[in-house]
Amino acid sequence: MTLSMYDISVPVFVRMLGNLRSLLEKGATHAESHTFDDALLADSRLFVDMLPLARQVHIASDAAKGAAARLAGIEPPSFEDVERSLTELIARVDKTVAFLQTLKPEQFEGSETRPISLKLRSGTLEFVGQSFLLDFALPNFYFHITTTYNILRHNGVEIGKMDYLGRR
Amino acid sequence: MTLSMYDISVPVFVRMLGNLRSLLEKGATHAESHTFDDALLADSRLFVDMLPLARQVHIASDAAKGAAARLAGIEPPSFEDVERSLTELIARVDKTVAFLQTLKPEQFEGSETRPISLKLRSGTLEFVGQSFLLDFALPNFYFHITTTYNILRHNGVEIGKMDYLGRR
Numbered sequence: 001m002t003l004s005m006y007d008i009s010v011p012v013f014v015r016m017l018g019n020l021r022s023l024l025e026k027g028a029t030h031a032e033s034h035t036f037d038d039a040l041l042a043d044s045r046l047f048v049d050m051l052p053l054a055r056q057v058h059i060a061s062d063a064a065k066g067a068a069a070r071l072a073g074i075e076p077p078s079f080e081d082v083e084r085s086l087t088e089l090i091a092r093v094d095k096t097v098a099f100l101q102t103l104k105p106e107q108f109e110g111s112e113t114r115p116i117s118l119k120l121r122s123g124t125l126e127f128v129g130q131s132f133l134l135d136f137a138l139p140n141f142y143f144h145i146t147t148t149y150n151i152l153r154h155n156g157v158e159i160g161k162m163d164y165l166g167r168r
Numbered sequence: 169m170t171l172s173m174y175d176i177s178v179p180v181f182v183r184m185l186g187n188l189r190s191l192l193e194k195g196a197t198h199a200e201s202h203t204f205d206d207a208l209l210a211d212s213r214l215f216v217d218m219l220p221l222a223r224q225v226h227i228a229s230d231a232a233k234g235a236a237a238r239l240a241g242i243e244p245p246s247f248e249d250v251e252r253s254l255t256e257l258i259a260r261v262d263k264t265v266a267f268l269q270t271l272k273p274e275q276f277e278g279s280e281t282r283p284i285s286l287k288l289r290s291g292t293l294e295f296v297g298q299s300f301l302l303d304f305a306l307p308n309f310y311f312h313i314t315t316t317y318n319i320l321r322h323n324g325v326e327i328g329k330m331d332y333l334g335r336r
Contacts, residue, residue: 002170002172002280003280007298008176047321047322047324134175134179135183135334139184140333142310142311143310146310146311146314146315146318150214150315161311164311165307165308
């Protein structure tokens with residue numbers, strides 16, 4: 001028995017985005033019970049020149065849909081980064097999961113060796129599919145989910161590691 | 169072409185631990201150039217009841233060696249959590265990588281379906297190998313590497329996403 005590129009990407013993204021959704025819900029509940037606007041949490045950051053929570057969620061969404069689409073050999077859907085409140089960010093997560101669920105395992109066949117070019121501000125990175133997923137897309141995705149967690153936690157939202165990992 | 173359990177665990181752990189090492193080195197350089205003891209960084213945390221940086225590194229090390237050993241069907245080596253300075257933590261990372269490099273792909277054959285029990289403070293979790301790696305061990309590992317990054321960044325250490333992802 002072996003694993004496919006689909007096995008180690010789409011179900012992982014869907015599961016972790018579900019956990020991200022729960023974290024954002026707990027943030028919204030926290031803001032409500034402390035009677036402040038949850039957009040203040042969405043605009044929080046860990047350091048002056050780091051990105052705020054809302055951007056962490058946008059990039060987690062982009063990382064998941066971008067990686068899955070590239071590996072499936074289709075164009076990633078373009079979502080405008082307009083969400084500001086936690087409720088809007090939850091809808092962005094849901095929209096991302098809905099896209100991922102349209103993808104079929106067959107579309108990922110042979111994606112291990114598919115050439116993938118990634119245009120970043122710092123230049124273009126050239127990968128083959130397996131290295132793109134393992135060395136770039138997954139670490140990047142986890143980075144933005146964990147940083148969202150850390151921003152919420154840093155602001156006193158009552159979440160724990162099991163919210164991030166997902167209850168079983 | 170398909171992926172093995174080894175492919176998506178050991179090389180990923182080794183690569184990301186190398187990136188963690190670079191992050192810790194930049195932290196040590198920062199402390200030195202700002203003339204403070206780097207143990208202050210190792211003792212920093214993002215919130216009063218979160219774990220400090222040193223513990224994040226201990227747990228990232230434990231997550232990698234524990235997961236790899238369990239999947240390989242051997243007992244994980246036990247490392248005492250005694251490191252306090254960033255230099256000591258770098259040595260812990262190196263020791264973890266040295267252990268991972270002793271493991272052979274053959275040891276991971278059939279580990280997708282191997283039953284794995286994990287004793288946590290909250291109770292025992294029962295997994296099969298594939299779900300253990302994808303749903304627990306990898307997200308947990310990335311969590312502690314990213315949180316180490318965030319603690320350094322929150323304290324003004326000049327690191328960026330490409331240090332976390334690793335230069336290519």
